[in-house]
Amino acid sequence: MASTPASTKLSAAVAAPVAAAPRVRRWRTWRGRRRLGGQVLFYLGVLVVLLIALFPFYWILRTSLESNAEFVQGVGSTNGLVPAHLTLSSYIDDFTQLHFLTPLLNSAIVAFGTTVVTIVVASLAGYALARLPIRGGGAILTFVLLAGFFPVLAMVGPLFLLYRDLGLLDNIYPLIITYLVYTLPLSTWLLRNFFAQIPKELEEAALVDGASRLQTLRKVVIPVSIPAVFTAGILSFILAWNDFAFALSFLDSPSKFTAPLAIVVFGQSQFETYFNRIDAAVVVITIPIAILVLIAQRRIVSGLTAGSLKG
């Protein structure tokens, strides 16, 4: 019992020179000093990157918490990094006077709709491309991937004319089909690669038991592919949530706007550009994306990179 402090002392005495040696040498030798200096520089670099990535978000948060009157005075000596008076009035204005809830809901509907359609269509195509003996599978896959590089503005004109002729302009639902050009290439590629890695024996057992291909897909393949489906879903949601060009071209009345379009129009429709109001809306549409990134960081990274580096 009494040996416990003694033994810790002993082990500390034994361990100390081993642990301390490099630290001492670090300062004494030229090489050690250089390495430590490198370490400090490295962490300084990390700090700079963190600041560049995150400080602008602080600045819009700061601006969004100003009142109109304070905003008009501008950034100055009394009103610097932190505004003199914090207020939520910009947020309240956005939701009461500018009716920002409607575009938020529109965006949510379109982004969720796009995600669901993408997952269904990409799972079917991905399964066929990974498992079924279709001719020209390589060519089909190449086409699906190339479609992702098609210039967005080259789609705007013809689709505008098509939707006009079908009476679908100023309507959020055609956007779901349009956004598939953002989401289907990446999702199909991701899911195809994932399905191809699943051991065939898993499906064969079900097939021998008399299940059809579609039943196998639904009951065996999809359940073990939930991580990949989830990844494809998150990336699709982000890509659909982020569109601006199509919404700008096809939507006309404020009640139909998606959130990104509504924010840009806030800025254009006023005589005085109230960045505090604009930035309040910017903060609001950034929050869901920031939450998604924080909870699904690994999935997003693996989806982006698996989607581009394999095969």
Place this chain on the structure above:
Amino acid sequence: MGTRSVARRLRLPSIGGPPPIAGVARKADRRLGYALVAPAVLLLLLVTGFPLAYNLWNSFHNVILSNAGAPQNFVGLKNYAELFTTTGFPQALARTLGFMVVSVVLETIAGLALALMLHRAFRGRGLLRAAILIPWAVPTVVSALLWTTMFDPRSGFVDYLLGILHLPGSQTTWLAGEWTAWAAVLVADAWKNVPFIAIILLAGLQLIPGDVYEAARIDGASTWQSFRRMTLPLLRPALMVALVFRTLQAFLVFDIIYIMTGGGPGTTTETLSYLNWQAFLVDTNFGFGGAISVSLVVISLLMAGAIVFVMRPRT
């Protein structure tokens, strides 16, 4: 053909192939396969193939909506000739290519530095990765408006900081001058896209086996030599992916330009996509707009092909 059909005739279970009952099942599987890829292919054809064909047709015709009474007659190459004569197409092309080269070069260098940083094991690595992913994931509208705020002379941080540090330029109205506007656009573009390049290159770095560096170190290579001779060549596939994505996105830049500058001051920041949007939705000239669109598609394809060719694996 041979071994498999023998196996089938002998009713042997073929390894990796469909189950032995397959003769008919295989045909059914193929048919099912076409049915399953059909929705994806048809939907993508609707949003890419159809617009390309429609643009081609329009580009040889006189299609101006504001001039509704006019017949949509065949005009030959008139719309394409107009690209080089009456409008700002050549200037916009030069500007767009300039922006593309500058932004892609700068962003690739910064992205590589960031990837090397993230490749080291250190405390706070997860935090750093999350912090750079958020700028990538937010809408372009957010990055554009955020940097419009930052560069605003009255409420922005940039001029405020320059003022505090007593540096020149603290009264700059960034978006009102041609080159300062381009600088602001470049910053907003890089802030959003450098993380993307970094993430792709980081994945490439992680694919390089560690013993390659070990061997180089034993052979007495310096850090710079092993970076130059080992890392960069082995990173080539990842660099190619990042370059193809970024080059095309930069060539087609639209959202940031529309939101931050509206093509201004004057027409000095109008890019090809901006010109294309104007032709369609401001001038409602779908013939001329179609000609721009067709050129966008052709140039994009050529550039993607060129990058893949230059960066092809050399073995």
